[in-house]
Amino acid sequence: MSDPAAPARRLLTWLHPYRLVLLGGVVCTMLASVLDGVTLVLLVPLLRHLFGSSGGVGAGPTGLEATVNRVLAPLLEGASATGVTVRLVGLLWAALVAKNLLAYLAGQLSVRAQEGLARDLRTALYEHLLALDLSWLERTRGGQLIARVLGDADQTRLAVSASLASFFQNLVLIGTTLLVLAQLSWPLTLLTLGAAPVLLRGIRALLARLRRHARARADEAGEMTATVAERLAAVKLIRTHQGAVREVERFRVQADRYRRHVVRTQRFAALTSPVSELFGGLLLVLLIAVGASPLAAGAALTPEALLVFIVAALRMMAPLKALSQFPGQMAQALASAERVFEVLDVPVAEGPDGGRPVARFSDAVVFEEVGFQYPGEDAAGDSAGFRLEGVSFRLPRGSTVALVGPSGSGKTTLAELLPRLREPTSGRILLDGVPLPELSRDGLRTLLGFVGQDTVIFHDTVLANIAYGRPEATPAQVEAAARAANAHGFITQLPAGYHTVLGERGTRLSGGQRQRIAIARAVLRDPPLLVLDEATSALDSESERLVQDALVRLMRERTVLVIAHRLATIRHADQILVLDQGRVVQQGAHQQLLAMPGLYQRLCRTQFGSRDPAVATPP
Secondary structure, eight states: OOOTTHHHHHHHHHTGGGHHHHHHHHHHHHHHHHHHHHHHHHHHHHHHHHHTOOOSTTOOOOHHHHHHHHHHHHHHTTOOHHHHHHHHHHHHHHHHHHHHHHHHHHHHHHHHHHHHHHHHHHHHHHHHHHHBOHHHHHHSOHHHHHHIIIIIHHHTHHHHIIIIIIIIHHHHHHHHHHHHHHHHOHHHHHHHHHHHHHHHHHHHHHHHHHHHHHHHHHHHHHHHHHHHHHHHHTHHHHHHTTOHHHHHHHHHHHHHHHHHHHHHHHHHHHHHHHHHHHHHHHHHHHHHHHHTOHHHHSSOOOHHHHHHHHHHHHHTHHHHHHHHHHHHHHHHHHHHHHHHHHHHTSOBSSOOOOSBOOOOOOSEEEEEEEEEEOTTOOTTOOTTSOEEEEEEEEEETTOEEEEEOSTTSSHHHHHHHTTTSSOOSEEEEEETTEEGGGBOHHHHHHTEEEEOSSOOOOSSBHHHHHTTTOTTOOHHHHHHHHHHTTOHHHHHTSTTGGGOBOOGGGTTSOHHHHHHHHHHHHHHHOOSEEEEESTTTTOOHHHHHHHHHHHHHHHTTSEEEEEOSSGGGGTTOSEEEEEETTEEEEEEOHHHHHHSSSHHHHHHHHHHTTSOTTTOOOO
């Protein structure tokens, strides 16, 4: 973001729901600060009574002292010396208790606001990520996104805690203390106020570098998170390829870069405290020196007033020191806020669902000259991106269309266009004559069952995994779907059956078992349209035969778009599209394509070898 103040302004809008909580915290902070000043004022009569002072030479009480005397006179009138002491100490203690109770309440209100802000940002980031374009997500490291959802969103809490619990509280405290000092000697107060901008100018010089290093530290933290997540997912590969030593060394280098960024950040953040303390100490010495001179102080101070003046000046050191840390805290919070807002500013692929309702599928799905180009690819295409170009076909209700072709030919990309996981960059797709963008996205997806080649299993029970797309399904319905997918047998052998937690990414299951869970999930939805992307690719021969038989029975009443690497599984498809480099190069039934020279014939001969591909059965 080019405007350094933009993240702060945007955070204010996110804090709007907590305005009453923040206001309550501000009020409590102000009252606590005022009571802190009251404790200083009460020291004057208490010290006078304890030490028997009658005022300075040739001078009476100051305006503040006279006011305090008038206020306390009814309370102290008629009391003995001991009684006066007890009453003054009681007032002082009551003020201290009230001040600390209000400070505690202000802190609790601050926590509510800052934790609410962090929760709202995390939730918004998570919701936004689920709606982002797949191509953007595929180009971005997952660990960086995790770091922004968890780490950076949490770090923005400093903007609240630093401003409400630190900056504002200490600012009011300093203001109250200065008010007391001004009542004792306004020339000394002017001296203090005149020196403050010098301190602020010195602190400000540190902020630019601090914020830059804080941003670099956050970026490096995201890279470390990404590395750990990626490498732990590939731990089997690392071990079998003897890569542990290399990976540890690579991570050590990353960790050392992060360490250097942290050291640099803390170097500038830590400078603010000693600079402010040295400046405050110099100011305190100057105030005491000037205050000792009646001419410079503006009036002769009584001994107790001068002592209170010194105590107040000393007490002002702590809030000044804390206030000097505010810029560093805000710089780190705003650096994290920048990273959060960078993601929130990425345009979503799935905006508000305002299309017309769709409840059924009755005719056909039609692809008309559909093209797709990945972002960043030039018009002519390149090796880094992939395109679909001029793909046209019709998928009538109740029919099966199969997509075949070599790896990278565009089969999966084409299948992902139907449920609108990606949007065509040219041409259009129609459902019963209506372009898909004009239909409700949720309504469209209700009509679809999708089984991808990358099986997704959540860290949840078997029951929850199968019922993910239909959470209201009964256990009996889930079991029926599992039986149809040939999964019931192995599920019942798990320790807790359908209530067994499968572990992250389904690590408790084999590849074939995970695939059958995914197929059962699609079966349970009972959709009129099925998209099967290599749906049997991970099954062993026996499981593939059983699942394929079940799918054939299910397909009789459904419209199916199927991608198959094993050509024997789609011999009975009504139509087969052969794709190569993003284009349909052949189209027809199995026997038609097998009879003509071309890519399909070569693919069949490659798979079936010497066997007759016309009568080959799944291996």
